[in-house]
Amino acid sequence: MNTPFLDTAKRVIRSEADALDTLADELDGRFREAVELLLNSKGRVIVTGIGKSGHIARKIAATMASTGTPAQFVHPAEASHGDLGMITSADVVLAISNSGEAPELANLVVYSRRFDIPLLGITSVASSSLGRECDVVLLLPKLGEACGTGVVPSISTTMTLALGDALAIALMEHRAFTPENFRDFHPGGKLGAQLSRVSDLMHSGADIPLVRLETPMSDALIEISQKSFGVVGVTDVAGDLVGIITDGDLRRHMDGLLSFLAKDVMTASPITIEPGALAEKAVAVMQARKITSLFVLDAEGSHKPLGLIRIHDCLRVGLG
Template sequence: MSTFQDTARQVIKAEAEALVTLAESLDEQFDAAVTKILETKGRVIVTGIGKSGHIARKITATLASTGTPAQFVHPAEASHGDLGMITRADTVLAISNSGEAPELANLLAYARRFDIPLIGMTSRIGSALASQSDIVLPLPTVGEACGTGVVPTCSTTMTLALGDALAVALMKHRSFTAEHFREFHPGGKLGAQLSRVRDLMHSTDELPLAKSGTAMSDALLIMSEKGFGVVGVTDADGRLVGIITDGDLRRHMDGLLERNVDEVMTHHPRTIDPESLAEKAVAMMSLPSPQITCLFVVDTAGNLPVGLIHIHDCLRAGLG
């Protein structure tokens, strides 16, 4: 077996064991930290230097994208003017495994001077960071996965996980939903996956619709004008009762222009409501027998057509 693989497994197991130890060590200080952040009128100012700084940036991004306003402040830059970014309405989350990072000194002193709540995340309870913090989130003292104790591995993994735990606890308390997440993350694959049908559909004035009894000659003009390759058929009350596709046209080529829409349409077409995820629309269009390229979007209360979503709309959004 590969020596490299042996090393990799040892590292991963060591970090997994560290996470179990962290989970078992959580106490009322974690509750206090969540409560303090919920009470914060401003932002969570996250800070750290070195590896802790890299982790702090990720925690900042996770907090911000899950409903907790947050900003990373580099502790060295803070000493050269960036302390002005921190207000009395904020709460500071300072991260240092040793708790003795000298770069944090001015920022911590600033927080104490202006009575800004300070949460410290450190593995040393007797450190300068812990002694100055209002709330301490302790990291269990465990060995690093490198075996020498000098390369941050288990400690950074625990720090990252503890930050994730804070963000998710806050998110759940605020009943933060996938829709809220999309508001903060409209781009990329995640944004596309959380798109609603209403975000991508064509509106009512673009819909290719014909009333029941319309001559096929007129329906073909509507199909050509709107450019979706379909025509929806509505009854006297405006409810969608059928759809005419290219397939329907081919099946009724003989005497097509002498027919009306009711004779050609497919009854009870697949439809979708505007609040469904756009991914569901893609799945419905991909169903066999037959595969289709668009769906009418209907008000489920009255089956009234309110939009149309085409497979090309979904592809442009990054779905499919």
Template sequence: MNHDTFLETGRRVIEREADALTLLHSALDMEFSKAVALMLKAKGRVIVSGMGKSGHIARKIAATLASTGTPAHFVHPAEASHGDLGMMAQGDVALVLSNSGETPELADVIAYTRRFNIPMIGIASRAGSTLLKQADVALLLPPAKEACGTGIVPTTSTTMTLALGDALAIAMMEHRQFTPENFRDFHPGGKLGARLSKVRDLMHSGDAVPLICFDTPMPDALIEISRKGFGVVGVTGENGALAGIITDGDLRRHMDGLLERRADEVMTPDPRTISPGALAEEAVAQMNGLGNTRPVLCLFVVEDSRPLGILHIHDCLRAGVG
């Protein structure tokens, strides 16, 4: 085997596709802006369709749109001819992909959009193709050779189409000021979802939260600490606000006459807290000793000064945060 030849081929393919993306960059015009505006105005969904390799790209574009705040789904053109055309409705926008612009399986999809006045955006590499002539907005791919030597394997064309789909999605995402927190709502699974988890998703709430009143005798406070199993208890004032916490360190510092004391005599006032809407990564940073603060194992979750829950470092680690 000639490994040098393999390396040369790989570099040639990547270079050719990179050159094609440069062409695409230069070719973008007002039709791109019209396509973005058309999808932003849609009251329904963006219906993405394509056949063969274009179909695989269409699925990915639909997934990217859906996860960045634009409701979208993929419709297979062959299945569309057997009932799935009903998945499109007025208020939707169709995004149809075909390198040649003449894919026969797309005929029913195109005809349906014309019959029911569903706006259609076409992406193809032939200016005079049926798809682009019928489209309300025509996105023409620039002339670029496929990365294979024969020119018959969809490579460069699919790369450009995928990049164009990403550009459409990100343009709408930025217009909507879509945040990482919004992305997490659509993408709760996996490592990225874990990184974007919010405190409210991981915290313990309700009766699981160790809480006592400020005038609770310390024997009862010790029972609450043992019963809830967090090694800490929150102390609330008369108004229900979190006034302090009692930790193992507080117990050791007040060993002399501990059982004769009240909770407010032993607690550490003004403890570190976290809001339920904060990212779990922020909570981990606090528990690890952000800045010059000492590390802690738990944070009480507080909103308007009132304790809503408690978050342990192990909860974050189990969720893949940390």
């Protein structure tokens, strides 16, 4: 059943969605000019704004910084009290003001003009103080606000946020910024975990449990126990991985186990993975095969083991 609250929510969301459609339809060559201005910068994008525009500016700066475009938010009031020193002639200033008349931006705008620092603006009024001074101005359609009275920034901030995302992603695509690059800037949290590579989580070096084909099972059991992974890899005289011994293999050869060699007990041609694969792929393989670990081999065709990754390592960082 609809309620007045639900009606309000639907009206607000639909009005903002309609505004985004209008914004997309009205984008023109100035957007290309804005992207080129940002691409030509040898420094950072200095994003600034006051009030609600300031909150949106912080998010735009954060999105750019995490997608390959060095960016920093500078509070315009703090800029007037010394933080102008953060801005260099190599930077580009992205100033945001719906009205284009925020007095707090004045000193920063003047500073950019004085030192010939490129100025990109987002505003809804081309003839405003900000609009007139910009090298490139991106205009927001004048569509009012979702409150109906024009006093609560909502439609305007939603359009500004979307426009900032559009700039960041256009820059990202031009630079061929990959998910792996994103992970370098965003190693924490769920996104960082999803973009982890096998090489980030695998055990390597002396930690890898390995025995040779001719190793007696008594010694193989010691290796399994000492390395505590519940498995051991079996290598030939060249050091190539040719098999694996798991708990299942031990159970199948329990009768007379200590009389066997590793080659008699192992499962040949084990499932492996390359170090550059996403850890999520390793999880999918282990879950599909109902196994708990994978040996890691060089993707260039070598069969020498580089590491071992376990399902527990992936679960520890939030995968699975």
